[in-house]
Amino acid sequence: MHVSELRNGRMTRARLVARGTQLAALLASAGSGADITCEEPLADASRLLWGIPDIVVRGSRTMVLDLKTGADAATDVSESVRLQLLLYSHLFRFTYGALPAVTAAFSLAHGLIEIPAQPEAVDLAVESVIAARHATGARPSPEGCRHCPRRFACESHWAAVHEGDLADALEGVISESATAESGLIALRISSQASKHLVTGISDETIRGDVAVGSHVRIVRALQLSSSERQAMWRGGKTTAVEVDPLG
Numbered sequence: 334m335h336v337s338e339l340r341n342g343r344m345t346r347a348r349l350v351a352r353g354t355q356l357a358a359l360l361a362s363a364g365s366g367a368d369i370t371c372e373e374p375l376a377d378a379s380r381l382l383w384g385i386p387d388i389v390v391r392g393s394r395t396m397v398l399d400l401k402t403g404a405d406a407a408t409d410v411s412e413s414v415r416l417q418l419l420l421y422s423h424l425f426r427f428t429y430g431a432l433p434a435v436t437a438a439f440s441l442a443h444g445l446i447e448i449p450a451q452p453e454a455v456d457l458a459v460e461s462v463i464a465a466r467h468a469t470g471a472r473p474s475p476e477g478c479r480h481c482p483r484r485f486a487c488e489s490h491w492a493a494v495h496e497g498d499l500a501d502a503l504e505g506v507i508s509e510s511a512t513a514e515s516g517l518i519a520l521r522i523s524s525q526a527s528k529h530l531v532t533g534i535s536d537e538t539i540r541g542d543v544a545v546g547s548h549v550r551i552v553r554a555l556q557l558s559s560s561e562r563q564a565m566w567r568g569g570k571t572t573a574v575e576v577d578p579l580g
């Protein structure tokens with residue numbers, strides 16, 4: 334389908350052209366030799382923090398950008414997006430030694446929405462995530478576990494998933510897999526409690542070989558619906574999949 338056939342196609346195409354030009358100019362402002370990476374994981378292993386910024390730019394100007402393409406994108410960023418961007422800034426600093434000059438959301442609707450990311454604000458965001466992790470003592474929590482690199486192996490976390498306390502993860506045995514024309518993968522997964530269909534999984538997010546009968550764990554997925562027959566899930570850009578996580 335061509336974009337102009339969409340209900341808001343004209344508006345979207347006009348925005349795409351305008352925003353595309355704006356984004357290109359923004360990236361060009363980092364200089365011709367700038368290193369621009371998309372969806373490259375950044376980690377601070379010492380604090381068990383990690384994240385995948387949409388765009389990281391290192392040149393005469395450094396940037397961490399999060400792309401917002403939704404039609405409902407507001408002129409300001411939500412508190413959770415602000416926190417996420419500040420964490421990305423911290424991860425950039427941890428990896429490259431200095432905070433990025435620009436920390437911003439780039440919205441299709443509104444263009445660049447820069448957020449103040451002074452060292453104090455970034456430190457506060459890191460502290461708040463760590464505090465949220467510790468606030469529950471040894472107990473898993475959605476805030477603490479979401480970006481924890483130990484998720485796949487942390488059994489107290491998986492116990493919480495089975496209790497229904499963490500809503501963005503699932504595990505089970507692969508009963509079927511299929512690849513769409515888009516290249517995205519769908520998995521049918523059976524667990525003791527129910528059956529799951531997870532669509533929209535990018536091959537790049539899967540660790541291990543997908544095979545029927547293998548045990549799989551999936552984190553940071555979005556549950557779309559749930560019935561007695563099966564739960565429907567969708568993968569996103571931060572979803573991670575590990576096949577045979579227990580070896």
Ligand code: SF4
Nearest residue numbers: 473477478481487490
């Ligand atoms: S996944 Fe496990 S180790 Fe990580 S924050 Fe959750 S409970 Fe703690």
